[in-house]
Amino acid sequence: MDIVKSITPIEIDQQMQRILNSPPFRNSPTLTRFLSFIVSETIDEKERHIKEYSIAVNVLNRPLDFNPHNDAVVRIHAGRLRRALNEYYLIHGINDPIIIRIPKGRYIPEFEVVDVATVSERPQPAVSQKEIKPVVAVFPMRIMPQNPEVEHFSTLLGERLSAELSRFRDISVIGHYSIEMTTAIEQNILEAGKSLGVDYIIIGSLQYHDQRIHVLISLLVAKTGEVMMSKSFDRPIVFPDIFSIQDEIANTVIAAIGGYEGIVSRETLKLSGGNTPNNSAIREAISDYRKFQRAFTLENFHRAFESLQLAAKEYPNHSVCWAMLGEMHLHGVGLGVFKSDDHITQGYECVLHSLKVDPLCQHGWFSLAMVHLFRKEKKACRDAALECMQLNPNNTCIVSGASVILIFAGFFDEGFPILESAIKLNPYYPWWVNGGFSFYYLRKKEYTSALYWAEKMNAEETVLDALLKCTALSYLGRKDEAEKYRNILKTRSQAANVTIGEYLSTLLLSNELIEHINSGLKKIELPGKLSPQIGKVKLSSTG
Numbered sequence: 001m002d003i004v005k006s007i008t009p010i011e012i013d014q015q016m017q018r019i020l021n022s023p024p025f026r027n028s029p030t031l032t033r034f035l036s037f038i039v040s041e042t043i044d045e046k047e048r049h050i051k052e053y054s055i056a057v058n059v060l061n062r063p064l065d066f067n068p069h070n071d072a073v074v075r076i077h078a079g080r081l082r083r084a085l086n087e088y089y090l091i092h093g094i095n096d097p098i099i100i101r102i103p104k105g106r107y108i109p110e111f112e113v114v115d116v117a118t119v120s121e122r123p124q125p126a127v128s129q130k131e132i133k134p135v136v137a138v139f140p141m142r143i144m145p146q147n148p149e150v151e152h153f154s155t156l157l158g159e160r161l162s163a164e165l166s167r168f169r170d171i172s173v174i175g176h177y178s179i180e181m182t183t184a185i186e187q188n189i190l191e192a193g194k195s196l197g198v199d200y201i202i203i204g205s206l207q208y209h210d211q212r213i214h215v216l217i218s219l220l221v222a223k224t225g226e227v228m229m230s231k232s233f234d235r236p237i238v239f240p241d242i243f244s245i246q247d248e249i250a251n252t253v254i255a256a257i258g259g260y261e262g263i264v265s266r267e268t269l270k271l272s273g274g275n276t277p278n279n280s281a282i283r284e285a286i287s288d289y290r291k292f293q294r295a296f297t298l299e300n301f302h303r304a305f306e307s308l309q310l311a312a313k314e315y316p317n318h319s320v321c322w323a324m325l326g327e328m329h330l331h332g333v334g335l336g337v338f339k340s341d342d343h344i345t346q347g348y349e350c351v352l353h354s355l356k357v358d359p360l361c362q363h364g365w366f367s368l369a370m371v372h373l374f375r376k377e378k379k380a381c382r383d384a385a386l387e388c389m390q391l392n393p394n395n396t397c398i399v400s401g402a403s404v405i406l407i408f409a410g411f412f413d414e415g416f417p418i419l420e421s422a423i424k425l426n427p428y429y430p431w432w433v434n435g436g437f438s439f440y441y442l443r444k445k446e447y448t449s450a451l452y453w454a455e456k457m458n459a460e461e462t463v464l465d466a467l468l469k470c471t472a473l474s475y476l477g478r479k480d481e482a483e484k485y486r487n488i489l490k491t492r493s494q495a496a497n498v499t500i501g502e503y504l505s506t507l508l509l510s511n512e513l514i515e516h517i518n519s520g521l522k523k524i525e526l527p528g529k530l531s532p533q534i535g536k537v538k539l540s541s542t543g
Contacts, residue, residue: 007098007111009043015098015111022092024084028175030159033059034081038109039100050107072390073163078107079360080166080173087172104359134199134264136257137222138162138175139185139192141204150208153242157215160250161202167392168258169320169361170265170286174198193222200228200264202253213237213245217253219263228263229256254394255425260290261397262426282318285311289324293397293430296459301337304328312350319358326350326367330374331432334507336463336496344374362391366398369405378509381409389418396426404436410510416440431457438468442520443513447475463492463503471520482524 016039019025020032037059041050052074056062060073068074082102089099099112138161141154162175174196177185185192193201201222207214212234219229231253235245257263285307292304308325315321329347332338348371354364365388372381385402393399400422406415419436423429437453454468466489473482493500500521504514 007113011098012039012043012100012111015096015100018093018096019085019088019100022088024087024092028084030060030077030175031081031084034077035085035100035109038102038107042109047108052107055107074107076163076167078102080163083166083172133170133172135172135174135197136165136200136202136264137193137196137198138165138173138202139189139204140177140182141206143206143208145208147208150206150213153213153237153246154204154206156242157204157246157249160246161253164250164254164394165258167362168262168395170260171258189220190222190225193220198222202257208237211236211238215249217249219257221267228267229253231256251394252425255396255422258392259395259397259426260286260293261428261430265290266428281307281311281314282321285321286324289328292328296335296431296457296462298337298461301328301332301335305332316353317357319354319361320363322350322354322357323361323363323367326354327363327370330367330370333374334464335432335459336492336498336503339497344371347371348375360391362388362395362398365391366402366405369402373405373409373509374506376509378409381509382406382411382414385409385415394425396422397429400429400433404433407436407440408508410508410513412440412443412510431459432464435464435468438472439508439513442468442471442475442517443510445475445516447472451476460488461492463489463496463498464507466492467500467503467517470524471517474520474523479524486521486524 016035019035025031025035034055037055038050041047052068053066055074055078056066056068056071057064060077062071062073082104085101089096097114099114101110101112102108103110138158141158143150143154158175162173165171166173166175181192181196184195189201189203199222201220202217203220204215204217215233215235217229217231217233218227220227233245233249233252235248237245255262259265285304288300288304288307292300305325305328308321308328311318311321312325326347326349329338329343329350333341333343333347347367351364351367351371354361355368358364365384369381369384369388372378372384385405388402389399400419403415403419403422406412407419409415415436419433419440423433434453434456438450438457441447441450441453451469451472454465454472457465457468459465466485470482470485470489473479473485476482489500493503496503498506501514501518504517508514
């Protein structure tokens, strides 16, 4: 490997030791083994052995029948390793003579000699990581009574929680500790958390008796010890068949903690009072975006849109910011706020930029699915939505949104079970997700349920709100109420300069559902006036 030949193996090993002795690695045996393995194999010119399978078996102690297509654990830890290296070189190794990096999509490390004269010119982090990323520590769990098999279960569960939580790009995770730190944790959890500088601590206890295991998992605020979440599980268990129980515990806990409607994000926003005057443009933009996702008002929409535009301009390499901006362009069209289909093109350009910066940005894939929906590219929409979900199945806000996109695209039986599962794991989700439920039940001709979910949206300033309520009430035979929303729907659609039929064909890819809604509207003398080309977007060109 040419880049290695310009640096001696001793120099590379010395640089690796500097990294391994730093805080991001000192408390993480997994990251230490990962980096040591790939660097050693590269120095020994055995790059061909650095594969996802070999890392799983040799570093992560996975069994010989490990299948990388069914288990993303290597990719998860590789992401953690890249972030840890970035943190190291931004803070601890800023003056180091050699840079070790792992290109995205690969596991073979690269080595670069740094000209000492240019060290001071290295780009500094545009945004303080500590400023925008709360730190969560997953502490070792207490076991009562001591049992080797339960200890193994506890270790695997802790690793699983750490790995799954590390999928969230807006959270930093500490999951492994030195013997000294483990002792400190056993003596005083909160003091140990303070010494690590973390914001939140995940603790747990396991009890095993009569082939049943009782697990209690809690999330604490490190500074005060306040319990933000506590979940208990009591299940029969037969060793070594423990993976299904681990899956259930990890999925339930992580879904409650992570994501922009998880406990950590909600608590962080609450502590800041919803205001971010002293923080970066990115933090302010994401805060405004979350407000829009919680409740629709035109003010919330435009504030989030404008904040994201400013943040994207100031930080062009922030992939999530660009993905959110692309999503807002598309929401504007889908909600009848914007009157130009140029916003679909602009949204697409934002999404492409997001995924160019970070091909694994989950929010980027979510917004890409939205793009394909509005462009009437049904198969591509489904593919992007499924890829989005696969990147982090426990990010329930994103997953619930992606499942709604599947419903809008006509994949009803595929999207609905995912949607139901997501909101069971975390009842906090974007307001417009309720619209997905309503469309689903309209198709099922379960109009009471369709109306229930339409009313949960609480978005009376949108075309969507009036459309769903009017249709459901019409089919329920509640004529007076239906006529009320008929008048509101006329007003909203005229303000958006779009016929109802055009609006439906913009948002939905199921001709069957479009015709069914149109039939409901005709019952109260409000035809949708569908274009013969149902799939064509026909919004006004005025902005």
